[in-house]
Amino acid sequence: MSENAAASIVRGEALEGLDDYHSVMDIFHRSVKRYDEKVAFSCMGKSLTYAELDRLSGDFAAWLQHETNLEPGDRVAIQLPNLLQFPVAVFGAIRAGMVVVNTNPLYTEREMTHQFKDSGAKAILILANMADKLERVLDKTDIEHVVITEIGDLHDFPKRPLINFVVKYVKKMVPRYSIPKAVGLRQVLKQGASLEHREVERELDDIAALQYTGGTTGLAKGTMLTHRNLVANMLQAKQIIGGGLSEGSEVVVAPLPVYHIYTFTVNCLFMLEGGNHSLLITNPRDLDTFIKELSKTRFTGFVGLNTLFNALCNRDDFKALDFSHLHLTISGGMALTKAAAKRWEEVTGCPIAEGYGLTETSPIVSFNPVEAIQLGTIGRPVAGTELKLCNPDGGDPEPGEPGxxxxxxxxxxxxxWNRDDETAKVIDADGFFHTGDIAVIQDDGYVRIVDRKKDMILVSGFNVYPNEIEDVVAAHPKVVESCAVGVPDDTSGEVIKLFVVAKDSSLTSDELRAWCKQELAGYKVPKLVEFRDELPKTNVGKVLRRQLRDEGSTETGTGTDG
Incomplete structure (x- = not known):
């Protein structure tokens, strides 16, 4: 135990300014007015100023209000990668009083069906590349209005049709689909421009977004984030990070998905409030194109996670970039290793400030102040935040002990959303949210995570819950039972290993992975499969997941087809 681990409760400083806002739209309106000619977002060589974001989001809002039957409070799903269309749609929907449902573009039909049905979404903006999936699930949902966009839709002529042609006909990235009632985003914005947009007043306690997160039941749950939650977290980020930023002057690289709460809050709210420029990277896995984009930009900030820092620092073309303007690097989404942090600082000259958060906390809970970073910790609680440690019985651990x-x-x-039973399990009578993460609070107020949620697997920053995988595998006719665990991996932090008891010896790991690919997003598909005669269990029949995880972590290889 660390010598300076002594406390079981710590509080952040007072939060300032929350009473100055009524909703997320107050942040938006102040920023687009103050920084109208500044660049708000850019992507694939196209920039969008704050004034243009104001106009286009207003056009989208007007279309929702006049050309659909949606009312304030209805849910609008947005299923897009990092494109300029994302902030236009998000702020347009919120301006119309709607609740945004951010949806992962990697979702399978099964995952899409659940999220759309559970949220009760009545409208969707979706990328053409995945519209074929929507076609197959649409009649299982409440969606009445479908808006489809192509990658280049917000680019100027002649680049727009060229991008869309290449994506559709050269790279063949758009499968055939037929949704007769669908309308194109460009048509929506053109119609909206001729209509009068009515500003809709929302209150701090109204829901602004449903962010879906995994659950131990295997079904994703909709986290209700209110305007208060998002405004507060923006202000909390500003108090602990914003002091070293120049308003209207920063260029911050955003390679992580904007539909994820991490980038959603940091880039769509915090950076926007300060009039700064977010550079959206559509496909960060394409490192060649990503680094080429960076070479054209005098970026001053970078928002990433451990696996991305590692991947970039292994590239000679990345090392050759000009980092003379970079003064802020933020890490979140997964644990930052000391090795990755030191390597990044050696290559770029900029230290990494790690934070910690969850979807349920909008997400920022704690952060390492840039001027006082402690590697190996998640920093101190942000303003207005109280952290405490609890024992399994609800009591307080001894000073210096984890909880x-x-x-x-x-x-x-x-x-x-619609899950009061699940809410009651994680938010206690005193209003404390129980994270499931085991931590130690040092006597200097910094926090260290010493263990993670018991079962969750973290693949490149994405939460994967074993029961969801096991539910899919259980439906395979040749499977008796299975157990999914996370094992360490240098590239993605963890990969999924599946232990399987088969009822038919002809079952292979490739067959199982192919089965999973039909039902699960790619990052949830097990990379390693091991067949066993039986799984270890407790005396009441519960599979000993921790034992299998420990065994999987000490073994090497690519799995067996036993």
Missing amino acids: ELCVRGPQVMKGY
């Missing part, structure tokens, strides 16, 4: 990290503050979610 479950619990969070109370204005960024803690309202609850899970």
Whole structure:
């Protein structure tokens, strides 16, 4: 145990400015007015100023209000990668009083069906590349209005049709689909421009977004994030990070998906509030194109995670970039290793400030102040936030002893959408959200995570819950039972290993992976498969997941077809 591990409760400083806002739209309106000619977002060589973002989002809002039957409070799903269309749609929907449902573009039909049905979404903006999936699930949902966009839709002529032609006909990235009632985004914006947009007043306690997160039941739950949650977290980020930023002057690289709460809050709210420029990277896995884009930009900030820092620092073309303007690097989404942090600083000259958060906390809970970074910790609680440690029985651990990290503050979610039972399991009577992560609070107020949620697997920053995988595998006719665990991996942090008891010896690992690919997003598909005669269990029949995880972590190889 560390010598300076002594506390079981710590509080952030007072939060300033929350009473100055009524909703997320207050942030938006102030920024687009103050920084109108500044660049708000850029992507694939096209920039969008704050004034243009104001106009286009207003056009989208007007279309929703006049050309659909949607009312304030209805849910609008947005299923896009990092494109300029994302902030236009998000702020347009919120301006019309709607609730945004951010949806992962990697989702399978099964995952899409669940999220759309569970949220009750009545409208969707979706990329043409995945519209074929929507066609096959549409009649299982409540969606009445479909808007389809192509990658180049917000680019100027002649680049726009060229991008869309190459994507569709050369790279063949757009499967055939037929959704007769669908309308194109460009048509929507053209119609909206001729209509009068009515501003809709929202209150801080109204829901602004449903962010879906995994659950131990295997079904994703909708986290209700209110305007208060998001405004508070923006202000919390500003208090602990913003002091070293120049308003209207920063260029911040955003390679992580904007539909994820991490980038959603940091780039769509925090950076926007300060009039800064977010460079959206559509496909960060394409490192050649990514680094070429960076070479054209005098970026001053970078928002990433451990696996991305590692991948970039292994590239000679990345090392050759000009880092003379980079003064802020933020890490979140997964644990930052000391090796990756040191390597990044050696290559770029800029230290990494690690934070910690969850979807349920909008997400930022704690952060390492740039001027006082402690590698190996998740920093101190942000303003207005109280952290405490709890024992399994609800009591307080002894000073210096680890316990479950619990969070109370204005960024803690309202609850899970239509799941009061699940909400009651994680938010106690005193308003503390129980994270499931085991931590130690040092006597200097910094926090260290010493263990993770018991079962969750973290693949490149994405939460994967074993029961969801096991539910899919259980439906295979040749499987008796299975157990999914995470094992260490240098590239993605962890990969999924599946232990399987088969009822038919002809079952192979390739057959199982192919089965999973039909039902699960790619990052949830097991990379390693090991067949066993039986799985270890407790005396009441519960599979000993931790034992299998420990065994999997000490073994090497690519799995067996036993």
